[in-house]
Amino acid sequence: MVEDVACVPWGEVGQVATERTHEPCVDQGCTAFYSCNGCKKDQTESVSSDGVIYRNGEYASSIKKKHKDHSHTHLSDERVLTLVASHANWNPFLLCFLSCLCRKTRAISDRHLWREFCLSRAPKMVSDLLNGTKNKQIDGGWRALGKLFLYCAGCSGSNSSSHFSTQAVAGHFISETRFSRTSGRFFLIPRCRSDVLYVSDPCEHSNNPEDVGLFRGVFRSFDKSETKKLLTFRRVPRAEDEKCPFCRAGVWSMSRAQMIPKSASTRLAAYDEKVDYSICLNGHLNGKCALLHLSESDDYGEDV
Structure with a gap:
């Protein structure tokens, strides 16, 4: 199990x-x-x-x-x-x-x-991702999956693929990541809930106007998933100015595809339902959300 x-x-x-x-x-x-x-x-x-070998004339x-x-x-x-x-x-x-x-x-x-x-x-997570694959190979390669485990890819400033503004956040390595298959269901619309998706807890960063949470994930057998079938059926174009930070493949913006359920913002506790993420051809998910900015008085309580 x-x-x-x-x-x-x-x-x-x-x-x-x-x-x-x-x-x-x-x-x-x-x-x-x-x-x-x-x-x-x-x-x-x-x-x-006479049997003497010369290399580059020497x-x-x-x-x-x-x-x-x-x-x-x-x-x-x-x-x-x-x-x-x-x-x-x-x-x-x-x-x-x-x-x-x-x-x-x-x-x-x-x-x-x-x-x-x-x-x-x-x-156990990797064994689940390999379930049903051919020749026990992972989509996008093992190096890309290893990078997804270790690396928070950050985010660029506001661009045309995002529906909320944020400042740029630099990518960085992290010491530990928690991935959850149950959390992944909150990022799938009801029609695609049969897909298997692992999503990490958000990595929180101070930012303006709101703090930003960065998260990432990976599908199992993305080529056979209902999510990819629906993206293909709707003929959703891939983002021209964006690549997957883990495998450099082309990506679909889920906000453009209108395939971000409200349950995603609920799971992330996103401020004003500001959530955006993309999915690449190999099934890697990379996203961001707005988090309510807390002042020092909010953190420690008001003085009495």
């Missing part, structure tokens, strides 16, 4: 585990790591008649002496990357670092490491 609420902590955030990764991860002879040679830029090679090696060096474990080895990332408790900063090394480590990170990160942070 899948739990309704999933809390997604970072674990050891801010520590890239540089001290711990100095310990041997495989054995005493495999502590030197190198990025894979296959991702280096192509180099021009030529072979002379002497490289002899064919007779050319052999593979098995004395080191390459960082492009998936088993090594898994051991290192697991030893660091799937630290997201480390996964980002590995993704930047080369194409092979990035492919391993996107396919495997970010999946293990998501499973380590919200195993």
